[in-house]
Amino acid sequence: MxxxxxxxxxxxxxxxxxxxxxxxxxxxxxxxxxxxxxxxxGVEISTFSIGFGRELFGFDDRHGTRWRVSAIPLGGYVKFVGDENGASFPDPEVLAATTPEERAGLFHFxxxxxxxxxxxxxxxxxxxxxxxxxxxxxxxxxKPVTTPLVEIVNPGSAAEEAGFKPGDTIVAIDGSRVETFTDVQRVVALASGETLHFTVERDGREIALTATPQRQEIPDGLGGTQRIGVLGVSRAADVKLExxxxxxxxxxxxxxxxxxxxxxxxxxxxxxxxxxxxxxxxxxxxxxxxxxxxxxxxxxxxxxxxxxxxxxxxxxxxxxxxxxxxxxxxxxxxxxxxxxxxxxxxxxxxxxxxxxxxxxxxxxxxxxxxxxxxxxx
Structure with missing residues (x-):
């Protein structure tokens, strides 16, 4: 027990x-x-709440605002004078009963x-x-920085079909420059099944390659999996913190x-x-x-x-x-x-x-x- x-x-x-x-x-x-x-x-504020539901503890400031921490810690709200609820929906009865002087401090006016x-x-x-x-x-x-240098091209991958070779440096995807291998991964991950146009540097000259990332299910590091687009290349092991x-x-x-x-x-x-x-x-x-x-x-x-x-x-x-x-x-x-x-x-x-x-x-x-x-x- x-x-x-x-x-x-x-x-x-x-x-x-x-x-x-x-x-x-x-x-x-x-x-x-x-x-x-x-x-x-100049809006009059009645409540500043972290969480919803019953108040656990709080205090009033010199402007009359109640600062509170509530029992359900899944959000929060600022409630203005004249609001019916924390979503700032107006309370018609309260607003109708206000004087012109009072309206000067009300959010809805x-x-x-x-x-x-x-x-x-x-x-x-x-x-x-x-x-x-x-x-x-x-x-x-x-910040982890890795050069977008291709070290390994996986057999049967989208990269191999597109003509990638070890030693290629990816410099742009769909015309947008990339600076790190992480930039490449971010673009490819959300492009499964879509055609991407790569510019790579090979032997001192730039060439164009076209590839369609394959959708794969990979471990997410938290005991589960995630489905992302995969090109099929591995980076050079030169990760450094900048x-x-x-x-x-x-x-x-x-x-x-x-x-x-x-x-x-x-x-x-x-x-x-x-x-x-x-x-x-x-x-x-x-x-x-x-x-x-x-x-x-x-x-x-x-x-x-x-x-x-x-x-x-x-x-x-x-x-x-x-x-x-x-x-x-x-x-x-x-x-x-x-x-x-x-x-x-x-x-x-x-x-x-x-x-x-x-x-x-x-x-x-x-x-x-x-x-x-x-x-x-």
């Missing part, structure tokens, strides 16, 4: 705790973005550009956090953030085009599993890198045009700016109901994916 409790405690410490730390930091920065811009715009700025500030803060975290890793630990100065680290952080956004949008686009299966999408259980493995093998730097990737993902997800998410609010504000007046309460309520249903469906779907991948059923 004691051994079972000890084992459960170890699982909680090595998996749940790192995941909660990473998720809490990312969510806090997201909500802080909303909060700071709202405060700058602010100019549309200010409301849009407040909403966009959350995802934007996530992107800023990602740049800072990537830069911190690249400036202290360094450290950057403050300016260079910020530049690399911005580049890495852009790469994560591009890869995510490419993958989502391939799902809608029927080129990828959505069973590779992950949810909170997968985040916990990955956090535990990263904390054990990569330590603090690994968790920082994971937090950066998660921050980009959350920022990007919130910009999708789904009612209830930040992107849905921005769509409503765009419509309002074009029409000169907001959508009616009924239309907005219907939109939020649809958005809520979509978010719940997505959460259930990715959680099911997590269970399948972790249990192998």
């Amino acid at each position: 004691l051994e079972t409790l000890s084992s459960a405690g170890e699982v909680a410490f090595f998996y749940v705790v790192p995941a909660l730390v990473v998720l809490t930091v990312v969510v806090f920065i997201h909500e802080l973005g909303h909060f700071l811009v709202a405060r700058w715009c 602010k100019p549309v550009w200010q409301r849009a700025a407040v909403v966009f500030a959350g995802p934007f803060a996530n992107f800023i956090l990602a740049v800072v975290l990537f830069a911190a890793v690249f400036g202290t630990i360094g 450290r950057f100065g403050p300016i260079g680290a910020i530049g690399e952080g911005m580049r890495e953030t852009y790469v994560v956004v591009e890869r995510t949008l490419t993958y989502v686009g391939r799902i809608f085009r029927g080129r990828e299966n959505a069973d590779q999408l992950s949810g909170p259980l997968r985040v916990a599993q990955v956090s535990g493995v990263v904390a054990e093998s990569g330590g603090i730097p690994g968790l920082v890198h994971l937090a950066a990737i998660l921050s980009v993902s959350i920022g990007l997800l919130n910009l999708f045009p789904v009612p209830m998410l930040d992107g849905g609010h921005l769509v409503f504000y765009l419509i309002e700016a074009i029409r000169g007046r907001p959508l009616g309460p009924r239309a907005q309520e219907m939109g939020f109901r649809i958005g809520f249903a979509l978010v719940i469906m997505l959460f259930v779907f990715v959680t099911f994916n997590d269970i399948v991948r972790m249990t192998g059923i």
